[in-house]
Amino acid sequence: MSRINDVGGMAGFPAIVEEPDEPPFHADWEAHVFALNGALIRRGVYNLDEFRDAIERMPAEEYLAASYYERWFAAITTLLVEKGVAVPEELDLPDERDRPHG
Amino acid sequence: MSDHPSSVISARVRHVEALLESRGLLEDGEIDGRIDEFLAGGSPANGARIAARAWVDPGFAERLLADANGAIRELGFSMAGGLQEQRLKVVANTAEEHNVVVCTLCSCYPIALLGPSPGWYKSEAYRSRVVRDPRGVLREFGLELPERTRISVWDASAESRYMVVPRRPEGTEGLSEEQLAGLVTRKGLIGTAAV
Structure with missing residues (x-):
């Protein structure tokens, strides 16, 4: 079964938008997510294929609602839990800890 | 989110x-x-240098199209700087054929040669549409190709990356290799602009 990331040829997406003088990252946190992922892969916490897979198995509605680096961060936190590095509650901000985990 | x-x-x-x-x-x-x-790493200036060398040196162009990973080493570039070495295929535009690159599944891109990818390259809009209607998408980028020009779309993957050598513009016979490299844009190297 194809996953939501497999959009080649799919109809219904809007016109392509170009951003003039676009910076590589739109916020500091995006750069941090990018670097964090590289650090975890090099350290062997997970590999590149596992990272890609973690993005691609996001629920379709979450995948489509997320920005590019929001997807990366979601995949990183998914893998940190699956690899036993952290439990979900530890990844939340202290004031977010009462929200349910899906 | x-x-x-x-x-x-x-x-x-x-x-x-x-x-x-x-x-x-x-x-x-x-x-x-x-x-x-x-x-501080990759930048489209790297890809532009490769394209300009291909324009002025037919022997290099031939090696580049046959074995891009080997040929770019002649200019000091490598596809092995990331997490794993990626296979590079370089395709050259001609009067008969135009090439354009996409990654339909995610955002695979030759970062070592082009730097960070633009947002539109990673968008669902580009990824979904350029394989179905490349001519229409190129028109949105302001690139109107003659009907007789064939369009090939190259879908990058985790292991394979692509780069386009644009057609050398007419009237550039007197330019140096460095000046020629200055004409080449990131979009030209992806295939969404003429040069």
Whole structure:
């Protein structure tokens, strides 16, 4: 079964938008997510294929609602839990800890 | 997820970083070092140098199209600088055929030669549409190709990356290789612009 990331040829997406003088990252946190992922892969916490897979198995509605680096961060936190590095509650901000985990 | 204000995700990222530092999985300053390294790395100027060399040196052009990984080493470039070596295929535009690159599944891109990819390259809009209607998409980018020009779309993957050598513009016979490289744009190297 194809996953939501497999959009080649799919109809219904809007016109392509170009951003003039676009910076590589739109916020500091995006750069941090990018670097964090590289650090975890090099350290062997997970590999590149596992990272890609973690993005691609996001629920379709979450995948489509997320920005590019929001997807990366979601995949990183998914893998940190699956690899036993952290439990979900530890990844939340202290004031977010009462929200349910899906 | 996008309903999180930027400050919330920013705080969450910092929180995870601190947690990983406390577990010994991140070193102090490691993140900043990696960001600096990335931003100082690839740039479209690298791809432009390769394209210009291909224009002025037919022998190089032949080697480039046959074995891009080997040929770019002649100019000091490599596809082995990332997490794993990627196979590179370079395709050249002609009067008969235009080439354009996409990654329909995610955002695979020759970062070593082109630098960070533009947002539109990673968008669902580009990824979904350029394989179905390349001529229409190129028109949106302002590139109107003659009906007789064939369009090939190259879909990058985890292991394989692509780069386009645009057609050398007419009237550039007197330019130096460096001046020629200055004509080549990032979009030209992806295939969404003529040069």
